[in-house]
Amino acid sequence: MSKDPDRLFAQPLAQVPDFAFNEDVVRVFPDMIKRSVPGYPTIVENLGVLAAQFAQPNSVLYDLGSSLGAVTQALRRHVRTDGCRVIAVDNSAAMVERCREYLNGQDSMFQELLPVEVIEGDILALAFQPASVVALNFTLQFIAPDQRTALLSRIRQSLLPGGALILSEKLRFNDAEEHALLTDLHVAFKRANGYSELEIAQKRSAIENVMKPDSLEEHRERLLAAGFSKVVPWFQCLNFASLIALP
Ligand SMILES: Nc1ncnc2c1ncn2[C@@H]1O[C@H](C[S@+](CC[C@H]([NH3+])C(=O)[O-])CC(=O)[O-])[C@@H](O)[C@H]1O
Numbered sequence: 001m002s003k004d005p006d007r008l009f010a011q012p013l014a015q016v017p018d019f020a021f022n023e024d025v026v027r028v029f030p031d032m033i034k035r036s037v038p039g040y041p042t043i044v045e046n047l048g049v050l051a052a053q054f055a056q057p058n059s060v061l062y063d064l065g066s067s068l069g070a071v072t073q074a075l076r077r078h079v080r081t082d083g084c085r086v087i088a089v090d091n092s093a094a095m096v097e098r099c100r101e102y103l104n105g106q107d108s109m110f111q112e113l114l115p116v117e118v119i120e121g122d123i124l125a126l127a128f129q130p131a132s133v134v135a136l137n138f139t140l141q142f143i144a145p146d147q148r149t150a151l152l153s154r155i156r157q158s159l160l161p162g163g164a165l166i167l168s169e170k171l172r173f174n175d176a177e178e179h180a181l182l183t184d185l186h187v188a189f190k191r192a193n194g195y196s197e198l199e200i201a202q203k204r205s206a207i208e209n210v211m212k213p214d215s216l217e218e219h220r221e222r223l224l225a226a227g228f229s230k231v232v233p234w235f236q237c238l239n240f241a242s243l244i245a246l247p
């Protein structure tokens with residue numbers, strides 16, 4: 001994977017365009033996500049461990065909004081259940097191209113990885129096959145809020161008994177003081193990772209129209225409304241969390 005450092009917002013921009021998963025972002029994405037999302041490496045590594053507990057024989061594991069395939073690769077390394085395969089889906093052509101290159105490279109380095117198919121497409125238009133694991137790792141927050149329940153319902157319908165949805169998201173908080181504290185601490189995390197005040201401010205303005213986080217309570221209610229029976233948070237670092245939702 002590319003090791004280019006993220007300097008996308010380092011120079012003052014006359015107007016900050018809405019954030020998009022284009023070629024510029026793809027080039028710096030591994031560095032950007034690691035320096036921006038507290039706990040990201042821990043979440044990705046453990047997604048494989050979690051998935052191995054829910055994987056059912058002869059089923060599909062979905063990585064929805066797969067970006068460069070970090071979650072897909074964690075699933076492929078950890079899951080040993082017979083007949084499983086991974087389907088990774090992303091609607092950014094630039095991401096999909098680099099994701100395929102990365103996964104092909106992994107195939108030539110390691111044996112016994114699960115088979116994988118990378119689809120360039122909109123997860124809102126996907127016809128789901130019977131699935132035991134569905135990962136939405138920081139993807140739902142980029143889906144239009146009025147589409148989120150319908151998507152989760154379709155995921156719920158595709159899930160096999162014993163399977164799980166793993167949902168990771170940036171959170172907002174209904175309590176104003178809690179929200180302000182965790183937002184400030186996230187800014188401190190970014191600063192400690194080498195981002196300047198200008199980079200932090202311009203990135204905030206780039207994502208504000210395209211990324212709409214919900215509160216933990218909203219996630220829980222929406223998942224239950226979509227037909228999930230149980231919602232279990234398994235990880236939180238500052239204002240980023242990951243949940244297990246059971247069918
Ligand atoms: N409707 C959509 N259909 C398909 N893909 C979409 C859609 N909307 C957004 N995406 C894709 O969802 C991904 C979100 S990044 C996920 C990180 C990854 N999971 C990781 O664990 O490394 C999160 C982040 O950058 O904060 C991007 O690649 C988008 O192109």
Ligand SMILES: O=C(O)C(=O)Cc1ccccc1
Pocket residue numbers: 032033036037170203204207211
């Ligand atoms: O950078 C941020 O502030 C975020 O909330 C996370 C993020 C990470 C990568 C792309 C878009 C948003």
